[in-house]
Amino acid sequence: MGRMNTQGIVIALIDVPQEHTEDYNRWYDFDHLPEFAALPGMLLGRRYVAPPEYKALRLPSPLPELADGCGTYCTTYLIGDADFDAVQERWSQRGDDLRKQRRMFRYGKIADVGYYRLDYTQVRDDIPASAEAAPHLRDTGIMIVLTEVADPAERAGVDQWFRDMHAPDLLEVHGVTAAMRFSRVDRPPGRYANVYMLEGDPLETQRDLDRRIPEWQERGRSPAPGGASQILFQSVYRPVLPMQYDFQVE
Numbered sequence: 001m002g003r004m005n006t007q008g009i010v011i012a013l014i015d016v017p018q019e020h021t022e023d024y025n026r027w028y029d030f031d032h033l034p035e036f037a038a039l040p041g042m043l044l045g046r047r048y049v050a051p052p053e054y055k056a057l058r059l060p061s062p063l064p065e066l067a068d069g070c071g072t073y074c075t076t077y078l079i080g081d082a083d084f085d086a087v088q089e090r091w092s093q094r095g096d097d098l099r100k101q102r103r104m105f106r107y108g109k110i111a112d113v114g115y116y117r118l119d120y121t122q123v124r125d126d127i128p129a130s131a132e133a134a135p136h137l138r139d140t141g142i143m144i145v146l147t148e149v150a151d152p153a154e155r156a157g158v159d160q161w162f163r164d165m166h167a168p169d170l171l172e173v174h175g176v177t178a179a180m181r182f183s184r185v186d187r188p189p190g191r192y193a194n195v196y197m198l199e200g201d202p203l204e205t206q207r208d209l210d211r212r213i214p215e216w217q218e219r220g221r222s223p224a225p226g227g228a229s230q231i232l233f234q235s236v237y238r239p240v241l242p243m244q245y246d247f248q249v250e
Contacts (some may be wrong), residue, residue, distance in 0.1 A: 006043060006132070007080055007118060008078075008084065009078055009079060009116050009135070009182055009193070010076065010077040010113065011113070011116065011144065011193055012075045012077075013072075013074055013111040013112045013113070014075065015071065015108065015109050015111055016073065017250070018248065018249055023105075024105055024107065025245040028105070029240075029242050032103075033045045033075065036091065037077060041081025042078070042079060044136065045077045046076050048073065048074040048240060050071070050074070050235050050238075052249070054238070055072075055235070057206045057210070058234060058235050061232060063112075063232050063233060066146075066232070070111045071111045072249045073249075074235075076142070076195075078136075088115060088186065112233075114191070116182030116183060117182060118135075118181075121179070121180045122167045123178045135178075139197045139239070140199055140202065140239065141201075141202035142197060142198060142202075142236070143196040143202070143205065143206070143209075143235070143236045143237075144194075144233070144234070144237065145193070145231060145233070145234045146191070146231070147191070147230060148192070148229070148232055149224075150190055152189065152190070154225070154229075155189070157225050162194070162224075169212070174200065174204050175200040175202070175204060175208075176198060177198065180197075181194050182195065192229075198236070202236035205236060
């Protein structure tokens with residue numbers, strides 16, 4: 001079988017009440033994630049959570065579904081198939097099958113789920129892994145930044161700014177090991193996900209980022225040219241460790 005490189009990612013942001021934490025996470029680890037990660041064309045599934053102290057550092061979101069601390073859990077699935085229509089069809093069929101088998105969790109709510117095509121990756125200079133290997137780096141957390149560039153005429157310029165300026169700046173932030181940019185394929189064009197792989201404490205990454213932003217603004221390195229890129233959601237997450245579900249989410 002030929003080697004499959006990462007073509008994209010599924011990002012799911014989910015909320016579940018605190019009282020269902022144990023049941024939900026066992027279901028996700030031992031039922032739901034394995035079933036979807038095993039689909040043809042899928043490479044890897046990972047799970048993360050944002051406890052209250054993580055949510056406290058978030059920027060306000062203009063999206064009602066992701067405001068006020070929503071998007072507690074984040075699941076990512078790496079896609080190795082460039083045919084995103086086929087990926088979505090298989091995904092939908094698997095979901096239908098599991099619902100018929102009554103294997104879907106009753107008490108959760110999906111805040112947002114999207115399919116994204118990989119546009120660009122960059123790895124920190126001291127890490128020998130190639131750019132194509134960046135999505136497979138081990139991590140102690142991730143930072144997800146969902147953005148929108150509403151004006152089609154501005155998108156190429158924002159993409160160039162990310163490659164030439166923003167990604168290199170983020171790779172100097174404490175704990176950031178790789179920067180990746182994805183464009184959403186299941187919505188009208190203009191939605192993006194910037195995903196950053198982390199080492200160390202994700203809270204320290206967020207705090208260091210917050211310290212650096214005023215300097216970037218003063219030097220004209222942030223925000224994107226013309227303010228064309230709007231942040232819709234930004235959060236750091238830590239991994240959900242199997243069978244270690246004694247954390248707070250509310």
